[in-house]
Amino acid sequence: MDKSKLGRIILVGAAILMLLTTYLAVIYVPLPQTSVKSADKILSSVEGSRIRVAGFVSDILNLPREFNPAQVIRFSLADFSDYQRYLAAAMVDQLDSQWWTVRPIDVEIYEVPKLMLAGIVDGPQDFIKGTNLSVLARVMDKGIGSNSNVTGFSLETSSWNDVTIGTSPGQFGIMTAPVAQKIFYFHMPSAWVSYLAFFVTLIASALYLKTRKIKYDRWAFCSAELGVLFSTIAITTGPVWAKQEWGVYWRWDDTKLVTTFVLWLVYIGYLMLRASMTDTGTRARVGAVYGILGFVTVPMSLLSSRVAPLLQSSHPQVIASNSGSLSPEAGMTIGIAIIAFTLLFITMLIRRVEIAESEEELEELKRTIGGED
């Protein structure tokens, strides 16, 4: 009796928190600010003051063949808001035929210091069009109007230490699609819950093998089923965002995406394995072993982008990273969302186990009435 009361409290709590999450995510959290400085902002700043600008290299004005320590490398840095158009053009190989002189930010790097020469020789490979850069630079020569290519200012930096080369705007904490980012409040908790669910499957499978109580098998199976459900949500909400942010739905060169896909397939395999066996004992036993074995893919997916990545990962890392730090509002929302999804999972798991129990009872009754076996 007490137990069902608790179940009801969790259910109501989950429902309220889900509604709250939706409200917070859609209405409350402000859109993430890009840290790209607009041309106006740069023009209004004091000459000589240092500002950090980020963008992608849209044009290389003069890249010397042989590096002379005193030589100037000039390139223009376009705002990431142009990134979508850029990606689209890059994909059909039409970078050159499009107009890329928007140049809200123009950067000139003067007098490459001798000390950094070794780094610079490696540099040109990185300095292709489309490279993502963040530069801490000084505002110089505002209001140059004579050259039509320049929007009216230039920036300069004298140290390569001030230049950061990144693989994606996200590495500089810049979202090119701020509205699509809202899906994060549902995507990340779903992924978390799927990991949790598979962990429950692991524990319940081990307990089943140890104790041989069928109830643990029920927990393992039901939890895996919900895990597949939630990882399906995570795996389908991700591409919706990725299309906006990266310009493509899916990237096979991204460790996180590939490992999560593999994880999803493994547990679908687990469900198929269970479905293809009729004998309860064998199903529970063999399912438990595969449930344990399959868990190998969970840390693989969870830690993929942090532990020795064989491939690159552009998937944002939210926790334990210094790049994608969240605003306090976003942090609170994601916290509530995680609690909401966890409670939702717990209440769904309890219900699912109850259903499984009823199903087994029904089978038992059928057998008694039918007189078979």
Place this chain on the structure above:
Amino acid sequence: MSAALAIAWKDLKIELRSKEMLSAMFLFSLLMVLAFRFGFEGSVDAGDVALSDLGASSLWICFSFAAIVGMHTSFAKEKDRETLEGLLLCPVDRSSIFLGKVLSNMVLVFLVDLLSILFFSLFFAYDFEGNTIAVVGIAFLGTLSLVLVGTLVAAISVNARAREALLPVLLIPLIAFSVIIPSVSATRKAIAGDVSEAVGEIQSILGFAVIFGAVGYLTFDYVLEG
């Protein structure tokens, strides 16, 4: 260990007499390399495709599919001839059965690996030169990891209906990231001659081999029970 060796020897002896699996795997790898040869004829002749890329991917397709065929048969045969019960009645550890099966599968699959590498070298007129040892070594490591997890999954799927279809469904996602991707990458580097750059991949393969071996050794008891 001697029990494991005895079981492995028994499997290999049966195989030597019937040559069922070996001939199937042999023809399979032959056809696979042939298909690649004809499929990529134009681009290979024109030099559009790097042979190290093509070699690594086509070899690993041969290895993994041959392994799946071989490992499936090693348990399915026992089940069909009802000799599995006999094996279970042996007064040895279940883990020894696991080790024995791993050993016999390893020998057969590795043999097919060597044949595939030979066929590749033959059909593509490609000389591995000094890289042969590196390529064979990586094939050995990758196959070991593959067989360790594959033997366990084959034992799992042998209980199911539609087991032929189920084994790849259960196995391929497990090995995709842990074995295939690092092995293909390491093989590509080995063929290109810079195996020393493949340390990360080799560590990854070895790490997963340890994990799969441990899980298999510990849980095999439960799979074959009853």
